[in-house]
Amino acid sequence: MPKRALISVSDKTGVVDLAQQLVNQGVDIVSTGGTKKVIEEAGIHVTGISDVTGFPEILDGRVKTLHPNVHAGLLAERDEEKHLKQLVEQGVTPIDFVIVNLYPFKEAISKDEVTFNDAIENIDIGGPTMLRSAAKNHQDVTVVVDPADYERVVNSLKQDGEVPLELKQELAAKVFRHTAHYDALIAGFLTEQVGERFPETKTMTYERKQTLRYGENPHQQAAFYQEPFAAPSSLSQANQLHGKALSYNNIQDADTALSIIKDFDEPTAVAVKHMNPCGVGIGNTLFDAFTRAYAADPVSIFGGIVALNRVVDVDVAGKLSSIFLEIIIAPQFTEEALAILTKKKNIRLLEVPIEMNEPLEQVRSVSGGVLIQDEDRHVLDETDLKVVTDRELTEAEWNDLRFAWKVIKHVKSNAILLAKDSQTIGVGAGQMNRVGSAKIAAEQAGDKAKGAVMASDAFFPMSDTVEAAHEAGVRAIIQPGGSIRDDDSIHKCNELGIAMVFTGVRHFKH
Numbered sequence: 321m322p323k324r325a326l327i328s329v330s331d332k333t334g335v336v337d338l339a340q341q342l343v344n345q346g347v348d349i350v351s352t353g354g355t356k357k358v359i360e361e362a363g364i365h366v367t368g369i370s371d372v373t374g375f376p377e378i379l380d381g382r383v384k385t386l387h388p389n390v391h392a393g394l395l396a397e398r399d400e401e402k403h404l405k406q407l408v409e410q411g412v413t414p415i416d417f418v419i420v421n422l423y424p425f426k427e428a429i430s431k432d433e434v435t436f437n438d439a440i441e442n443i444d445i446g447g448p449t450m451l452r453s454a455a456k457n458h459q460d461v462t463v464v465v466d467p468a469d470y471e472r473v474v475n476s477l478k479q480d481g482e483v484p485l486e487l488k489q490e491l492a493a494k495v496f497r498h499t500a501h502y503d504a505l506i507a508g509f510l511t512e513q514v515g516e517r518f519p520e521t522k523t524m525t526y527e528r529k530q531t532l533r534y535g536e537n538p539h540q541q542a543a544f545y546q547e548p549f550a551a552p553s554s555l556s557q558a559n560q561l562h563g564k565a566l567s568y569n570n571i572q573d574a575d576t577a578l579s580i581i582k583d584f585d586e587p588t589a590v591a592v593k594h595m596n597p598c599g600v601g602i603g604n605t606l607f608d609a610f611t612r613a614y615a616a617d618p619v620s621i622f623g624g625i626v627a628l629n630r631v632v633d634v635d636v637a638g639k640l641s642s643i644f645l646e647i648i649i650a651p652q653f654t655e656e657a658l659a660i661l662t663k664k665k666n667i668r669l670l671e672v673p674i675e676m677n678e679p680l681e682q683v684r685s686v687s688g689g690v691l692i693q694d695e696d697r698h699v700l701d702e703t704d705l706k707v708v709t710d711r712e713l714t715e716a717e718w719n720d721l722r723f724a725w726k727v728i729k730h731v732k733s734n735a736i737l738l739a740k741d742s743q744t745i746g747v748g749a750g751q752m753n754r755v756g757s758a759k760i761a762a763e764q765a766g767d768k769a770k771g772a773v774m775a776s777d778a779f780f781p782m783s784d785t786v787e788a789a790h791e792a793g794v795r796a797i798i799q800p801g802g803s804i805r806d807d808d809s810i811h812k813c814n815e816l817g818i819a820m821v822f823t824g825v826r827h828f829k830h
């Protein structure tokens with residue numbers, strides 16, 4: 321008996337050629353309406369699915385292949401006599417190849433004007449059912465969901481007259497990945513419609529963007545997966561204009577830089593090292609801003625990542641090119657700027673719109689599970705600011721406190737930051753005690769700390785950080801407040817002439 325292939329595809333790319341090649345290998349073709357039409361128009365003989373099912377294609381295509389004549393033909397084990405006997409009894413012919421790709425659900429819901437009904441109509445039912453039947457029975461059935469695999473199947477048929485089991489297994493695994501991804505998109509869409517935040521099971525799905533040379537260290541394997549609906553302003557969608565592929569560490573650092581820069585509206589430059597800001601500056605122009613970010617810590621910026629929120633012009637490019645940077649991120653680069661920066665072979669240039677995307681769900685793996693939380697998008701509400709000390713604050717101090725508070729959110733806990741004149745001057749990050757971070761920040765700032773402000777991501781458990789601030793020359797502090805020993809810190813500030821503002825909001829970052 322000649323072999324049979326059931327072809328039912330939404331994406332008709334390469335299908336005529338495939339059908340011809342299968343026919344050349346002695347395979348009979350069965351197809352659904354639209355696919356049949358395309359193949360027949362090329363002069364190839366096709367049996368309609370209704371002739372197999374003895375049932376018309378009905379309900380606007382909702383029921384075409386959902387029939388025992390199809391599924392028994394796919395699921396029968398060829399070395400199981402009972403199965404073969406039952407096929408004969410029911411007049412069912414086995415199907416040996418399934419070539420199916422699905423209604424474009426993802427494309428449909430990506431459209432701005434998509435209606436709920438459009439989305440529902442693009443949920444394929446018959447296609448995944450055939451794919452799953454065939455993939456379950458891959459011992460006997462070859463199943464192809466991706467047009468990119470047509471050629472491999474045809475080549476093995478030509479060479480060996482059959483498809484080897486290893487390839488059938490590989491294709492079956494791909495099918496289950498594909499249907500799981502497809503279902504995850506549908507589940508995500510419908511779950512979002514009903515607004516359920518943390519359902520009893522969580523189906524996350526990602527698409528491979530690139531395999532990476534290695535992970536955080538050369539002995540770790542790694543890859544970069546992107547979300548199916550990542551915003552254009554996300555790192556995974558950045559347009560790389562120059563330089564070699566990003567590494568695992570580059571991606572993490574670039575993402576940190578991008579998330580910091582998005583918090584600023586005025587011309588701003590952010591320099592990042594090891595997922596912490598080492599210099600942030602704002603200015604009247606991007607050149608001013610970068611000059612400040614650079615001067616904040618000219619040592620740490622070496623080999624760092626810089627994000628900017630205005631078009632990079634020739635002046636800024638000239639300054640950027642004078643130091644060794646791994647990556648520059650900006651909304652745009654002028655031609656002249658590109659001409660300067662692309663002279664540096666090893667620098668990566670990423671173009672990405674600097675705008676807030678929808679709040680993200682942050683996912684972090686822990687042993688045996690994942691933690692999911694909202695991204696920390698808290699923006700300071702001026703009405704929450706409470707001056708808890710006696711001294712009046714100057715306008716300049718207020719500006720620096722607001723600036724420092726924006727940056728501290730992005731520094732790893734325990735985080736202490738010193739800032740002056742729209743520029744970070746000392747960053748103490750990731751220490752196990754707060755006063756340790758304060759000392760690091762003060763040491764880095766040196767004399768510049770005189771008259772500076774301090775921000776802290778969480779409350780002061782005791783007054784020692786105030787003392788450290790005073791020793792450095794800090795004049796005003798912003799912190800959440802909320803310690804049972806707040807009074808100690810407040811008294812110490814008053815005693816030392818330091819002004820202190822409570823925000824009521826904590827910004828831990830681990």
Ligand SMILES: NC(=O)c1ncn([C@@H]2O[C@H](COP(=O)(O)O)[C@@H](O)[C@H]2O)c1NC=O
Nearest residue numbers: 330352354355382383384385386445446447
């Ligand atoms: N309902 C069914 O029985 C059914 N069987 C196959 N399909 C899908 O119909 C599409 C192909 O349709 P056509 O050959 O008519 O262009 C494929 O994407 C296939 O996955 C179906 N459609 C949706 O569920």
